Amino acid sequence: MSTLTALRGRHLLGIADLEPGEIELVLETAVAMKEVGTRPIKKVPTMRGQTVINLFMEPSTRTRMSFELAEKRLSADTLGMTTSGSSVTKGETLADTARTLEAMAPDMIVLRHPSSGAPHQLARICRASIINAGDGMHEHPTQALLDAFTMMERKGRLNGVRVAIVGDLAHSRVLRSNALLLVKMGADVRACGPATLVPPGLDRLGVRVFRSLDAAIEGADVVMMLRVQYERMHGLYLPSVREYFNEFGLTPARLERAAPDVIVMHPGPMNRGVEIDSEVADGPWSVILDQVANGVAVRMAVLYLLAGGEEGER
Amino acid sequence: MKLLLKTTRLVDPVAGRNGAFDILIDGERIARIGGDLHPDGAHVVEVPRSLVVTPGLIDMHVHLREPGQEHKETIATGLASAVAGGFTAVACMPNTEPINDQAAVTQFILKRAAEAKLARVYPIGAVSVGSRGEQLVEMGDLRRAGCVAVSDDGRPVLTALLMRRALEYASMFNLPVIDHCEDPTLKGDGVAHEGAVAGLLGLRGIPGAAESVMVERDIAMAALTGGRFHVAHMSARESLRAVRAGKSAGVAVTCEVTPHHFTLTDDALAERGGYDTNFKMNPPLREAQDRDALIEGLRDGSIDVIATDHAPHHADEKALEFDRAPFGIVGLETAVSLCFDRLVHKDVIGLPRLVELLSAGPARVLGIPGGTLTEGGPADLSILAPDLSVTIRASALRSKSKNTPFDGWTLRGAPAATIVGGRVVFVHPEAGLSALKTAHPATR
Secondary structure, three states, X not given: OOOOOOOOOOOEOOHHHOOHHXXXXXXXXXXXXXXXXXXXXXXXXXXOOOEEEEEEXXXXXXXXXXXXXXXXXXXXXXXXXXXXXXXXHHOOOHHHHHHXXXXXXXXXXXXXXXXXXXXXXXXXXXXXXXXXXXXXXXXXXHHHHHHHHHXXXXXOOOOOOEEEEEOOOOOOHHHHHHHHHHHHOOOEEEEEOOHHHOOOOHHHHOOEEEOOHHHHHOOOOEEEEOOOOHHHOOOOOOOOHHHHHHHHOXXXXXXXXXXXXXXXXXXXXXXEOOOEOHHHHOOOOEOHHHHHHHHHHXXXXXXXXXXXXXXXXX | OEEEEEOOOEEEHHHOEEEOOEEEEEOOEEEEEEOOOOXXXXXXXXXXXXXXXXEOEEEEEEOXXXXXXXXXXXXXXXXXXXXXXXXXXXXXXXXXXXXOOOHHXXXXXXXXXXXXXXXXXXXXXXXXXXXXXXXXXXXXXXXXXXXXXXXXXOOOOOOHHHHHHHHHHHHOOOOOEEEOOOOHHHHOOOOEEOOHHHHHHOOOEEOHHHHHXXXXXXXXXXXXXXOOEEEOOOOOXXXXXXHHHHHHOOOOEEEXXXXXXHHOOHHHHHOOOOXXXXXXXXXXXXXXXXXXXXXXXXXXOOOOEEOOOEOOOOHHHHOOOOOOOOOOOOOOOOXXXXXXXXXXXXXXXXXXXXXXXXXXXXXXHHOOOOOOOOOOOEOOEEEEEEEEEEEOOHHHOOOOOOXXXXXXXXXXXXXXXXXXXXXXXXXXXXXXXXXXXXXOOXXX
């Protein structure tokens, strides 16, 4: 059990800022939040009267819906703003958008943005709590938290769990947040991807980088597949989809090297037949839909804790 | 009007002077330099023992932004910044709007500079028309108008063939070709040094090799043609290695380094909450091994010049997301302090070498007057306060733009006064030189 009862910071900008105890606190809180989702009336009054703005400046379906559902289950007033149809397309800067929203006095802003560091810049301007819902190639902290929650459900622990993360490592915020979180919690983290798509610095994080998928998967308790953008498949990163699938596609045969009770994860959206064989995606190993379900509970936990936790209920 | 400066330390390595000398200034020129000169009716100013007099400092890499981008800087504000930074002369890069690729633009710059009556300005012309890398500019015409070098700065000289022809053609006019060395394909849409810091921050990287492959290419072209090649704002250790090899092979290659590249590393990108766009410049802040290599190059003489790459940008532009904000920082008013604090006081270099890097070196590369004090020569002098501690305040900079990463830094060493053509154009209020300010009626 975590000894903490609140997060130290006002924002959730990245896993990098969290201590292990804070990660435990979010995961424990999410257990209670998940129970709310099983009730006939899936709603608690925790955030009644609080305003949350979902500022999504990059296309997103599942993360945006997951946050909205989490906010509604906590009774927050929510409003959304997406890039299309907003002033952003008219050339307004992030700083001006932030000041405009700030003038409406929201309690929280959930930001998805194509530029790495955009939430950090927003946090310097706004009084509201900022939740990073994915910034460029940097971090996607709630994804890592929901992945950890799913691993806890299936494995009962994170310490010592062998996790192989496979795919486009360079452009992946899911990789960075997961690597930070899992290393902090004592997991054995392995990363594997084409040499053209491995970012510098992973070793500094405590991640072991593998060139061969088979070696990375050997004895793994968890295999996490990352999406590879289709436009990176024909050019200077990779020669073809066919070659990628041959080298890095996850098939039932390859999974035989993993631990017998291995689980397969994917942050979505999947490219079937590219990074993952449908037989795996739909097979007994897959916890991909659990991840989606758990996303709501984990985001509720984050919102609840940033809203002031128990204080917010008074 | 005559002015006699009685100094306890004049440092002028070209003239072989390092000690107590008197300097008699008559109008715009130096009349005499010697030990214990007779006042002969001149106004006498005793320069305090704590100060050092040097030949006027020259910053050979400055963006003055005028014409075309006056919201960032004007020639007048840029030159006010220069003299407050201890510089008596600057060379300005051609990437204005329009680009300085024809004599009319050069003449406009010089006219504005003359009106400002602050530091001297030496324009640098473009290598190619519009810096587009297709057609050579009229270098003869530019030379006559006052250009002292050519560069497509902001962009690299696009192809090996263009670099070859530029070096050949510029050699007719004895103009050096200054290249912003950066392979555009390796740079891609990178915004930070390619290394662990950018990797973890999710910022697209620019490897050191993006610079060094073009340094190597240009050294090969300089060897082929016999032309003079100068590396702008060199940042990568691989580039320094190439320059050393080129020099020892007898190629006419010189290079400059900025104060921010010998002071900061890419670790700064993760500081102050992260993603501060005042740490975004091109070439990017590199890793400690590169920074340390540059310091070694400054120490051992491989590096010829310290230049600021003064690149003013409006606060609104720098307030954009990190990957969308423009590259560059202002540097004129922090350079001398960083040189003292990071190099002289850390025993990397002594005062004579500092004068080489900030005055004699750039004068030699550009083939312009200055770099040393001579009787009959222009009275361009800098007075420096090696031990004056200053705290950098972005809001107090003379430059129109305030985009400095050094806001709030306290540094030991500062410019004390700047004299251009016999006119006192800057006096630091805490340097103990108030007598100098009143000495000369020409002072503004």
